[in-house]
Amino acid sequence: MFEKLAEMIFKDVEHTTEYYIQKYPKRNLKEGARVTRYAPSPTGFQHIGGVFAALIDERIASQSEGIFYLRIEDTDQKREVQGAIEDTIATMHNFGLDFNEGMTGQDTFIGDYGPYRQSQRADIYNTFAKDLLLKGLAYPCFCTPEELTELREMQVANKITPGYYGEYAKFRNITEEEAIKKIENGEKYILRLKSPGNPEKRVEFHDLIKGDISFPENNQDIVLIKGDGLPTYHFAHAIDDFLMRTTDVIRGEEWLASLPIHVQLFEVLGFEAPKYAHIPTIMKQDGGSKRKLSKRKDAEAAVSYYKEVGYPTVTVIEYLLNIVNSTFEVWRAENPKVDYHEFEVLLEKMSKSGALFDLVKLNDVSKDCIAAMKAEDVYANYITWAKEFDEEMYKLVTENEAMTKAIFNIDKEGPKPRKDFAKWDEVKDKVSYFFDELFVKETVEQIELPKGVTLESAKDVIEVYKNEFNFNAESQEAWFEDLKEIGLRLGYCANRKDFKANPEQYKGMISDVAGAVRSALTHRTNSPDIYTIMHIIGEDKVRSRFEKFLSL
Numbered sequence: 122m123f124e125k126l127a128e129m130i131f132k133d134v135e136h137t138t139e140y141y142i143q144k145y146p147k148r149n150l151k152e153g154a155r156v157t158r159y160a161p162s163p164t165g166f167q168h169i170g171g172v173f174a175a176l177i178d179e180r181i182a183s184q185s186e187g188i189f190y191l192r193i194e195d196t197d198q199k200r201e202v203q204g205a206i207e208d209t210i211a212t213m214h215n216f217g218l219d220f221n222e223g224m225t226g227q228d229t230f231i232g233d234y235g236p237y238r239q240s241q242r243a244d245i246y247n248t249f250a251k252d253l254l255l256k257g258l259a260y261p262c263f264c265t266p267e268e269l270t271e272l273r274e275m276q277v278a279n280k281i282t283p284g285y286y287g288e289y290a291k292f293r294n295i296t297e298e299e300a301i302k303k304i305e306n307g308e309k310y311i312l313r314l315k316s317p318g319n320p321e322k323r324v325e326f327h328d329l330i331k332g333d334i335s336f337p338e339n340n341q342d343i344v345l346i347k348g349d350g351l352p353t354y355h356f357a358h359a360i361d362d363f364l365m366r367t368t369d370v371i372r373g374e375e376w377l378a379s380l381p382i383h384v385q386l387f388e389v390l391g392f393e394a395p396k397y398a399h400i401p402t403i404m405k406q407d408g409g410s411k412r413k414l415s416k417r418k419d420a421e422a423a424v425s426y427y428k429e430v431g432y433p434t435v436t437v438i439e440y441l442l443n444i445v446n447s448t449f450e451v452w453r454a455e456n457p458k459v460d461y462h463e464f465e466v467l468l469e470k471m472s473k474s475g476a477l478f479d480l481v482k483l484n485d486v487s488k489d490c491i492a493a494m495k496a497e498d499v500y501a502n503y504i505t506w507a508k509e510f511d512e513e514m515y516k517l518v519t520e521n522e523a524m525t526k527a528i529f530n531i532d533k534e535g536p537k538p539r540k541d542f543a544k545w546d547e548v549k550d551k552v553s554y555f556f557d558e559l560f561v562k563e564t565v566e567q568i569e570l571p572k573g574v575t576l577e578s579a580k581d582v583i584e585v586y587k588n589e590f591n592f593n594a595e596s597q598e599a600w601f602e603d604l605k606e607i608g609l610r611l612g613y614c615a616n617r618k619d620f621k622a623n624p625e626q627y628k629g630m631i632s633d634v635a636g637a638v639r640s641a642l643t644h645r646t647n648s649p650d651i652y653t654i655m656h657i658i659g660e661d662k663v664r665s666r667f668e669k670f671l672s673l
């Protein structure tokens with residue numbers, strides 16, 4: 122139809138649509154294999170919602186032995202942020218979300234369906250846009266931004282559905298001659314879809330998460346190619362997901378409203394539409410109401426936060442899996458040691474409405490994950506974090522590697538491993554007393570004593586205990602028996618009832634003796650068992666700490 126016009130607008134287009142359809146053939150994958158993509162716009166640093174989406178994409182593809190790829194959607198070049206692509210790639214790698222295909226840098230990629238960066242695919246979009254123009258399914262529109270604003274204002278004032286469509290689409294029926302003349306005159310234009318939709322009719326659709334939905338057909342003449350020559354999200358989405366042979370488009374629910382446009386685009390382009398899954402937005406409880414997790418208000422919205430405070434990446438992933446499928450929690454409880462990759466993510470089981478993000482719950486999940494890790498792995502993870510974020514601890518810990526591993530191993534082997542840390546920035550405070558360098562800095566005011574025990578009475582205990590205690594007791598029980606005997610001799614009571622009946626006859630309870638020893642060794646009232654601590658720090662340190670305590 123618009124042959125001359127098409128040649129004029131797309132003079133640089135060399136290929137036919139057929140060329141690209143053959144260049145990027147249907148993938149040869151096993152039955153049931155799914156092809157998914159993570160398709161961020163490089164407009165900022167990674168948001169936890171991005172990791173959430175990428176995780177679902179990666180799991181769905183990997184579980185089915187399909188392909189997961191990274192596509193950079195940079196058609197809105199004004200909003201592009203320097204370094205965002207590199208940040209995306211690094212984040213995905215850190216979280217173990219490695220992709221099979223996609224951009225590996227600004228201009229480099231792996232895979233046969235590239236380039237995977239939209240700004241490098243202009244020739245492809247143009248080829249398909251030219252085809253639509255030739256078929257009378259697209260046209261150039263010369264409206265100025267002012268004209269469009271005016272149109273909208275008029276529509277709103279008259280309670281008419283706003284937009285550029287039907288009788289309000291000024292250039293919908295422009296003739297070829299008219300268009301050529303305007304272009305020759307240097308008038309600016311964009312390319313619009315000549316929508317064949319009728320909003321009186323409805324389209325039915327099945328979303329893998331939201332279920333069956335229906336909506337009126339699209340009749341807006343949406344923009345296909347913008348003034349800068351790049352496509353809109355809508356057009357690029359249809360072309361890319363078809364040519365990259367995506368089977369499942371998994372994306373944020375903010376795109377659900379655009380689905381009528383997308384379904385129509387696939388139709389006019391003659392492409393088979395993919396399956397869609399619209400994932401709920403990550404929300405946060407804020408007082409009595411829920412709101413979107415916001416980069417501006419919530420530190421935890423930025424992926425960098427998790428690294429800085431030291432959540433192991435696997436714990437963040439496990440927490441996100443809890444949001445993806447609530448059945449993950451039960452699965453994890455039943456399979457405490459199994460790798461999360463063994464859990465099968467099911468889109469159908471995902472909550473249709475909000476995905477609530479809760480730091481308290483993340484901490485619980487993270488404590489469980491760290492508790493289930495081997496001491497060696499806790500050590501390796503911790504020094505990686507400390508190297509970047511806590512130099513002092515990095516030095517102390519690596520200089521005392523064996524002791525640190527022993528600390529991380531406390532109670533590990535038992536049926537109920539300790540749940541001391543949710544993140545690495547909590548480690549220092551919890552273990553500082555093991556390290557002389559930190560311990561000596563503590564002041565008398567920092568020393569905690571059991572209720573009712575004074576520093577003087579604790580010293581009286583240590584004065585005797587230091588000479589009589591048996592460092593080489595065979596077991597924790599034997600060690601405690603030894604401590605109890607010393608306590609009894611000193612006039613402490615082993616039985617709560619007896620003590621309650623005649624408190625004036627005793628100096629206190631045996632637990633106060635243990636408390637005094639604990640305090641002399643750690644300055645705290647709360648710690649793992651004293652016997653274990655003594656054996657980790659060793660006899661010399663135990664003795665010198667007793668002496669130091671007595672000299673306070």
Ligand code: GLU
Nearest residue numbers: 160161162194371372373
């Ligand atoms: N570039 C779009 C965004 O960041 C991606 C949507 C999609 O996955 O299709 O919102």
